[in-house]
Amino acid sequence: MALGLYLHIPFCPQKCHYCDFVSYPMAEAELVEIFLQALAREMELYSRSGRLHEKKLASLYFGGGTPTCLTAGQLVWLLENCRHFLPWSDEIEVTVEANPGTLNREKLQALRENGVNRLSLGAQSFDAMLLEAMGRKHRPEDIREAVSLAREAGFDNLSLDLIYGLPGQTLDQWEETLCQAVSLQPEHLSVYGLILEPNTLWGQLVEEGKLLPADDELALTMYNFARVYLHRAGYEHYEISNFARPGFHSKHNCRYWLNQDYLGLGPAASSWCGGKRWTNFAGLAEYISRLQRNLRPVAEETELDLQExxxxxxxxxxxxxxxxxxxxxxxxxxxxxxxxxxxxxxxxxxxxxxxxxxxxxxxxxxxxxxxxxxxxxxx
Missing domain, CATH: 1.10.10.920 (Arc Repressor Mutant, subunit A)
Incomplete structure (x- = not known):
């Protein structure tokens, strides 16, 4: 039986102005090590519990946060623990999310040599002013450098994330971002419309009348423009927000859309397996504390009936x-x-x-x- 595994790495260089994910500014080295030990303990608990009996990983996805905030050694250590506690299938897809400013040659080579075969880069935009307004730390040239280094390290499955419907973003800026992205020839592109959540900096500014959100009609025009542009560039539109070259659909995300079993480890991670859904505690302290006591860090668990x-x-x-x-x-x-x-x-x-x-x-x-x-x- 196949299983997808998601690992949530909750640390980031800083919180972006639109981000609603469970993430924390990069912590002191000691806390990061304590978290990693807890994450490995969670793997071990599931491995020994019998819940994953006869299951093999078809996909493994490191998300966050920014997993590449971790050192090369820490990422390799996590990969080794995954192999030890959870058997991998021969055709496993292993994805690591990365921000362009957190990559270097050593880290990319270490990931590739230890089984990572897909890289998802949070490019978001190729407009320097928009990146700064979003609270991103990287520049357009950092994206191009990261792609170049990834190719040198042997990555032949590369995805770029892009965001449209940003405050102040024009259709011309969006077209230029798509043009720059396609010029790098990634195998996959994820194109997301901005959703302003109330617990984000931008969401609060909009609520206070200090930031004007993008016009809904303009955002729809941007989405439709991307569909046509990427189709002409040779990308298949296979999911509402996702486009890929033939043979490069995201195997892990397809498990979600097909409602197949997956296990989520880390703070706030969700799982769906055997007709049950459960979600971990979001707070880092509570998550670590429960695992230090050999308890699953589950905040909520629900069994779905057939209709649900x-x-x-x-x-x-x-x-x-x-x-x-x-x-x-x-x-x-x-x-x-x-x-x-x-x-x-x-x-x-x-x-x-x-x-x-x-x-x-x-x-x-x-x-x-x-x-x-x-x-x-x-x-």
Whole structure:
């Protein structure tokens, strides 16, 4: 049985102005080491618990935070612990998220030599003024340098993250960012619309009337522009926010969208396995304290009933451009999707937002920008 593993490394050089993820400014060396010991202990607890019996890792993803805030030695140590406690499949995809300013030749070579075969760079923009406004520490030239070093180290599966709908961002700036990104020839691009959360600096500034958010219509124009631009550049649009060269879909993220089993370790990490979902404590102190007492650091655990699992499978599956495999849905749940959700399917098919094609139910081109509206009907 296959399993995806997510490791949350909560440290960052600094908090970006839009970031809503659980992350903390890079801590003192002693605290980082204590955290790493706790993370390894969590791996060991699951390895010995029997919960992962006969499961092999099909994907491993280091996220954060900024995993590459850690030293090369610390990252290699974590990889070694993953291998020791959790068996890897032969075709495993191992991804590490990185910020351009936290990479060097030694670190990249160490990652590549120890099994990391995919790098996800948080480029976000190629406009220096926008990067500064976002609170990013890197510059456009740092992105290009990081890509060059990654290629030298042997990485042939590289992804760039980009953000559109930034305050003050113009369509011309967005086009230039896409142009610069494509010129680096990454195998994969993730294109995210900015969401301003209230507990972020930018969210607070908008609430106080001190920052003007991007116009919704302009943000939609930017999204549609990216779809056309990246298609012409040879990228397949395979998920609402993701584009890839043939053969370079993110295997790990596809596990989420197919509602397959995954294990999340680290503060605030979530897991879905065997019909149960659980989430770890977000606070670093609570997370470490429980593991030092050999306790799972789980804050909340829920068992989903059949209807809830079917709903989640539909919501996640509709994120994929190919849509939901209707035969696989029936095999998994013993019921036809159209029989479970007849009214929602009929309504959105009549509106031209959903379509059945080749055994898949998917959002139409008209339905993609209205995905949130469609999803609500299935809940």
């Amino acid at each position: 699992e079917m709903v989640e499978t539909v919501l996640l599956g509709l994120r994929l451009l190919r849509g939901i495999d209707l035969q696989a849905f029936c095999q998994r749940f013993g019921m036809e999707l159209f029989a479970v959700f007849p009214e929602a399917v009929r309504r959105f098919t009549d509106l031209g937002l959903l379509e059945e094609d080749g055994g898949y139910l998917r959002l139409t081109a008209k339905g993609l920008p209205l995905a949130n509206f469609v999803w609500q009907e299935f809940v």
